[in-house]
Amino acid sequence: MAAHGVTIALRVLHYVAPISVVIYFVLAKTVAACFLHQPSKRAGLGSRRYAAIGLLAGVLVTIVAQGTVYVLEATRDPQWSSSQDAAVYILANLLAYASLTVGIAENRKPIWHQYIGSWTVGLVMEVVLTALQPLAEPTRNRYAILCEVFHVLRTLLLLILTVAGCACALYDRQKLAHPKETEPLLPNGTNGHATKPAGYGAVTANGNGTVAHEADGDEEHDVDSDSEEPDRDKELKATQKKRLEESGSWLNYFKDFKIFIPMLWPYRNRFVQSCLGVVALVTLAQRFLNVLVPRQIGIITDQLTAGGGNGVVPWRALGFWMLFNTLSSSAGLSLIKSLAEIPVQQFSYKSIGSSAFRHIMALSMDFHNEKNSGELIRAVEQGQHLQGLLEFFLFEVGPMFTDLIIGFVYVYTLFDVYMTLILMGVGLAYIYIGAKTTTWSVKARRRFNNAWRNEAKVQNEAIANWATVSHFNRGSYEVQRYSKSIDDFNAAEWKYYIAYYIGGSAQSVVMLLGRLAAFSMAVYRVAQGRAPVGNFVTLTLYWRSIESPLMQVSWSVRRLSQMLTDSERLLQLMLTKPTVVSAPDAPEIMIKEGEVEFDHVDFAYDPRRPTLKDVSFTAKPGQTVALVGETGGGKSTIIKVLYRYYDIAGGSIRIDGQDIRNVNLDSLRDSFGMVPQDPALFNISLIENIRYARLDATDEEIVEACRAAAIHDKIESFPDKYKSTVGERGVKLSGGELQRVSIARAILRQPKIVLLDEATSMIDAETEALIQKAFKRLTAGRTTFIIAHRLSTIQHADQILVINDGQIIEHGTHEELIKRGGKYVALWSKQLSKDVEEVGQALEGVGPEQAVLDVGAGSSEGTAVEGGGSDER
Template sequence: MRPNHFPTDENTPLNWQIFSQLWPYLTEFKLRIFLAMLFLIAAKVATIYLPFILKYTVDTLNTEQVNSALVLVPFGLIAAYGALRLANVIFGEIRDTLFGRVTERAMRRLGLKVFKHLHSLDLDFHLNRQTGGLSRDIERGTSGISFLMRFLVFNIGPTLFEILVVVGVLFYNYGISFALIILVSVLSYVSYSVKATDWRTKYVREVNKADSSSSSRAIDSLLNYETVKYFNNEEYEANRYDTDLSTWENARRKNRLSLFALNGGQATIIALSMTCMMALAAYQVAHGKMTIGDFVLINAFTMQIFMPLNFLGFVYREIRGSLANIENLFSLLNKKSQVPITPNAPELSAQKGLVEFKHVGFSYRKDRIILQDVSFKILPGQKVAIVGESGAGKSTLVKLLFRFYDVTSGSVSIDQQDIRQVTQDSLRQNIGIVPQDTVLFNDSIFENVRYGRPEASNLEVNQAIDLANLRAFIESLPDKHETQVGERGLKLSGGEKQRVAIARTILKRPKILIFDEATSSLDSQSEQLILKAIKNVSKGHSSLVIAHRLSTIIDADNIIVMGDGKILEQGSHKCLLEKDGAYKQLWLAQRDNEEQNSEDSHSTESLDTK
């Protein structure tokens, strides 16, 4: 079984090659990136020059005699300080505005790519996934891209650049002592942050895993709301959800305690460093080696370095978390379908609709064989029915024809073309199905019918509705065509949903039609109307009918009887009855059951009248 979502193993180092995978999504706006970098540099230059303005201002104000000619200098410096502060903010806003479009487009492109890729994966992947956990992985991954790009480009890089410039300025103007304190402090801070953050990354992953698990549990339970109610299992579901929430709570507690250790260590390094810088500066001023302005400059530079550096610790932690989330997103993109796409495959040319299964063998697992040496044909325009007990492999044949799975042995072809050698899109464009369990989108009835061919006109949709015997039902509804069917179509009955599915397939008008117990949820009157519609629509089309009620397929050109994954016998209804084999036994058993049900119904009516 495949995993439901893809948390990275706690002991696995994060994949820093993610940056190379992200780069193609960022190069769409090269000019914007270049301009954003220019404003980034301008903002940093303004920031670095601010302490010098403070120094000159303080030194000017600190002179013993300030003559009238110099009285305006401090005010000019203060005005320059305000202008630089404003420029720093404005340049930063322009930078963020320019780069915001880049990250948003990258999120859009990558989100769409993941969405398409998920639809390209095989049925086995989707049968084993948990929708809640998967959606959380996608949501966190796309959000992580925005955070990673914004803070890595505009915080970590510029902060490191600023540190190098400040170290150089202090060394040039005040000697090695101040520069060395800053350099050692920064290296200690960064080293501690990296090691501590790497240590606590496993707790971040535990929180993400618990978050996905609880989300999956909640969504799965809500999607199966009716089943929960049928079995009075509200408390059971609540307890299971609470168990997942308890795991999430414990993971959050560990994460919070590890964060306390990280923040405490960082604060200690900053406090010691600032104390050393201020003590050394105060000593220099006391001995006349520095002015008060120099003291203010060093204090401003120290604060200016450690404020973003403190933020740098937060950013690095978040980047680690973002990388883990993005890694999960890219792991989805790395998933390979077990039904491979053939490179440069031609499109299926289905002119006649001849379907042929040749010595087909199939198994979902090696220790459980589903189909063995199955061979039959559906001639152009022919109606072929498949019957048999549950588990005989009837529905598996449909999945193989749609190429949700590839055959283990043998081949399936349409008009002499192996379906593995043509594009999957063209294959499925030529096949329409009315499934046994119809699932509708949470939209109007009209739009659910139109889904069979989204580009169809309103007239064509209405024609399909009429052919599927849906008109009277729709007209009886207060909102008519615009009636919302609810999530998964839960507002409609089973028979109503199947008639919508039949209309949808009629609208598609494919070359090959499949009816997988299409009338199983209908009453006898509706069934006859639908069978008539199916017969009309099937003219000129090859059709495969999987049936439980044998009375619905007596007009089939060929009836295939399956058992234990093999074809037991095949032929017309009349021929199979004459053979006195498996089909006749099924026929007699169903007839006896219907007669018994009829007698029971008459007995009930008789008792009601007494």
């Protein structure tokens, strides 16, 4: 009875021992990757690696020798055969320790604790197996004794590996804790060359382009980038790496990604949730159908074999096969799944796009002044690719691994554990070869992409600069350059595709060998009578369902990497916070009088260089305040901080006694009517552009605003009148027309406070006289701020502030400032001299008659040049 229990324990341990080693190593490697464990500085010593490889090779020799003993014994005695658990132990142990050996051989700087722990687990198992083996087989022949000897040798080798590994780890820890004074201050290598600093290479990209832990090797893999902007992708990878290192682990790194969860999961959309449920059910059903369809063929085969020739048709089995086959066809469950996925994808696409766009619109001016519009648009576009992230994990990655697990279990039920081992060996070899060949082809792929871009660059530059090529008669030279670029491209393409096709062929060979081995094993079992013919037919049909997820592993890892890169770009955007926001529960601003007060305001775009310094003034209700001064003095900045594009650093800005930082931002900006110096329009019709100021305005109100802005007659002269499109940013209009449209929008808005930033800088004198009348109507009863370089336009202002170097150096009316004879007078004199000089230059070199005619024409036609440009194009 005791011997029987020992035998059972021995058989169980035969399965458990290699599995325990593999499970520990996988878990340790996963933990090391998640928590960014780094190899020690002495991890890459060649003596340690080669010694470990040699000892592991000895372990492999003992395993192979023990398997050879089993084969020799079976050859000597045909009636004897090793138990299945013993054969599994040999094969699985061979696979486990071979993987550990390859891991150390490939990585120049391994993380040793992963391997030491695996050796320790293996040592414990071998000690128990060595002790149980003689107890389970009291009567032993020479083959049994040989197996025990190999067990003992293997145990000793694992003991040496474990003890030596622990000793080295302790020695390294002590050496790092108490470094010798002779060690260099900087972490230099033995040859005096700088090595990578601690943490360098912790995260990089493997051959599939995926972000991976690089602690197991000191060679940094290149990123296989198909992007049109490889430099930007490198920057993103570097940012990703830095953020990962700062977070300390992948778990903390992924915490920031929770910002995408509300965008991807339809919390409140019951219809989309229902569609997700349908997709989940269909995906689950497809997992069953992958097994049921070939299984049903096997059942039909067995029934036909058993009753062949008797005229009995297995209608029931055939009917089920027809049903399963119909459901698994593209017109069955796949169609339902495709239709249900559309609303899910559309929800994610809209949610990500609208959330990102809303975030961009809410960001402050400091962000938009520094932005790259193309990069920003690309971030949103690539971020919308994350719409498939939810489906990818739930309905692609999950089913893929489920199919593999089901495949392992199902082939075991069809035949035995040997078939499962074949499948596992094929899977590991297929994935390993795919990863290695992809890694080898990365540099070739990068050279191929660079050569491709260089060919296009040489061609485009030569064609675009044909005139220059022709001027210097360099046509033959450019042809030679282009021909050489094609040669470089062909050479790079050749090298890349050699690596690509060899890798693909190697994977195909592995899959072919696995298929042949599995089918041979199946035929052998059927011939022995240990399995029906139907099982062989089932296996041949089911094998495709096993190959498919294996082939998808590399693709899935690569796609996940691309999704992470795209999401990193969008994540950086979404984590950018606006610097100007409304205070929590801020009330809406209430403007009754329109008094604006600047109270000791300080502001700086860069803290090292103040822009506004102790600015204080009060604009009484209905007053017009003009800001004048030299360029860069701070005039526009005063308007920007009033509009609250930026928050001030010191002091306060109050409107009717309300600090603008304590009121709702939208209500504040709704109170202003802005006419910018450089207005921009949307590429839509004129009437839509003007209505943008007040979306509920009627056509009649728009026309009236255009009359007041002296642009109505001009619009009526256009072929399409108010329906005329203006081009991107309004390029179809002249500068004067743009400003008058902008003024019309401000008039239509009916603001409580008016802000005019060089609103008449590109308008001729005659039109300006008309607009000044419109301004009087616009500003009547409203507090108005005007920035002007043409001092003649602000003589009527109630208060003129002279700004210089961020400070108000003079203030008063035009008459008061003229009498004072300060900076304002100097500016006025310079402008008068400039105007006289421009008139003189215009008249110089023409005859008196022509001059009189030109001036007269300009006066009557209203086309005087203003600042080097006219109102008309």
